[in-house]
Amino acid sequence: MKAVELFTGAGGLGMGVSLAGFSPLAVVERDRWACDTIRQNQSRGNPIVNGWPLYELDVRHFSYEDIDGEVDLVAGGPPCQPFSQGGRHRAFLDERDMFPETVRAIRELKPKAFIIENVKGLTRKTFAEYFNYIRLQLEFPEVVARENEEWLDHLGRLERYQTSGSKDSSTYEVVFRVLNAANYGVPQKRERIFFVGFRHDLHVEWTFPQETHSYDALLHSQWVTGEYWDYHGVAKKDRPSMEGRLRNRVEKLNVDVPSRSRWNTVRDALKGMPDPEQKTGEIFLNHKFQPGARTYPGHTGSPIDLPAKTLKAGVHGVPGGENMLVKPSGEVRYFTVRESARLQTFPDTYIFHGSWTETMRQLGNAVPLALGQRVASSVAQALLKVQEDQLKKSLAKARLS
Structure with missing residues (x-):
């Protein structure tokens, strides 16, 4: 299975995704120090990151046109400072808000699934409206903001689109949950929100992995x-x-x-x-x-x-x-x-x-590697089941013909 990893940082989520069985077609990170960390581990022959196609680039300048073939997964943690307790809490007013770029990647690549991680602070009441805006953009990435359209007006169009009941292969079924890494065996009480989406036409039934x-x-x-x-x-x-x-x-x-x-x-x-x-x-x-x-x-x-x-x-x-x-x-x-x-x-x-x-x-x-792997493995299992079901249908159809 193929993946595109955005906002890779030092590689926590990306390594978890790779260990879950996905091979990256592109790994994008703008920070020089984080890229140097990945490159240094590649030069040491680290088997998890060895061969990663690393792009030291602002994701806003990354073109997805050169990525060949179907993408199974888009994964990444957009910069969290706009929503974190340690940041400035400016949300859409913060120039580091990269959720629009995350949605662009999903819109252009049309992956079978995505995993997006961010800080728990995104769920604060003060961000409730913007949180809903993010969720609806992930569900309907083709409903693009018009030139000079205010985000609240765009939110209104997304809400109308949602209530119209229109669903097709360009839309996603999205679930989200705040996960505490400690409940999955990580030696750290780290709470993060995960958005996981599956393309509507795949008809996937999925829930977050059980706490262990x-x-x-x-x-x-x-x-x-x-x-x-x-x-x-x-x-x-x-x-x-x-x-x-x-x-x-x-x-x-x-x-x-x-x-x-x-x-x-x-x-x-x-x-x-x-x-x-x-x-x-x-x-x-x-x-x-x-x-x-x-x-x-x-x-x-x-x-x-x-x-x-x-x-x-x-x-x-x-x-x-x-x-x-x-x-x-x-x-x-x-x-x-x-x-x-x-x-x-x-x-x-x-x-x-x-x-x-x-x-x-x-x-x-970083995303704790073990937590990223646990979520990505669960997503991988769901996608493999889709492949298995499609193969069974193809074989049954071939026998009938």
């Missing part, structure tokens, strides 16, 4: 069975005391045993890695201590025995607090680039290009 991990299962492992502490070799005398507000919840877990796997934590993610403050040599790529970490209101770091807080890029650089580890002693230090990569489920063999600030920005903008 839970907080209750983590609590059960920590405070009911103690298996979590045993797994990490934490002696009973060194285990933290349970907070009072958790007691009622934990007592209930003695009766109702969670059926899912437990959340993965920062301690899980960092298992087997040397302490970067101990100068033992850089055994792991990008695993270098970064001094200067401190706490301040709103930036208190990630406790080691929970999934990390959301790694952030920030519109004015990297906000330190969310990218800090809180040690069992209560002291804090910055995550190294390699530790952050593990929190984003990148493989240890994947190297990041640039300074600490620059590489942390790339990681803060």
Whole structure:
């Protein structure tokens, strides 16, 4: 199956899509540092990105006319700063709003499906009208805004088109959901909205993959069975005391045993890695201590025995607090680039290009590879079923003739 990957960044979603079985026809990213990261991994022979047709280009200047054959999937995460808590919250007024370019790609390529990811902030009430505008454009990409047409007027035309009941091979069935990466085994509480669309003529029935991990299962492992502490070799005398507000919840877990796997934590993610403050040599790529970490209101770091807080890029650089580890002693230090990569489920063999600030920005903008792969694999299964059904119909028709 063939894919076109937009707004690739350091490659999190793109690598997840590739691991799900899609081969990219084009990988488009404008940021030089992110492109250098991909190129450096290609030069090292990384099998996931090796052979990616990378275009270091603003997607607004990318032409889809040279892409041969049918495209099965368009995937990408348009710049999230217009909608993020760390951005300026300007939505359509922000020049970085790339949803119109995302819709253009879908309109011109007519893929069988698409996966579009963005920040949870897009679902805020203040963006409700614009959120609806984005959704309807994804459903009806052929209904293009007219020259000098205000977006609210375009929204009105889209609403009228939707209520007319007109559906054909140029329209899409779109579903969306906010996914918490921790509920899919990622050691990070990262909430992102995913739009997934299938071309109407394919008649696909699809829903988001079921969650596999839970907080209750983590609590059960920590405070009911103690298996979590045993797994990490934490002696009973060194285990933290349970907070009072958790007691009622934990007592209930003695009766109702969670059926899912437990959340993965920062301690899980960092298992087997040397302490970067101990100068033992850089055994792991990008695993270098970064001094200067401190706490301040709103930036208190990630406790080691929970999934990390959301790694952030920030519109004015990297906000330190969310990218800090809180040690069992209560002291804090910055995550190294390699530790952050593990929190984003990148493989240890994947190297990041640039300074600490620059590489942390790339990681803060990335989709966790494991989450991207999970969603893309589910989409791939649906498309393969379509192919299988079409083949069966063709064979049945051939037998009748």
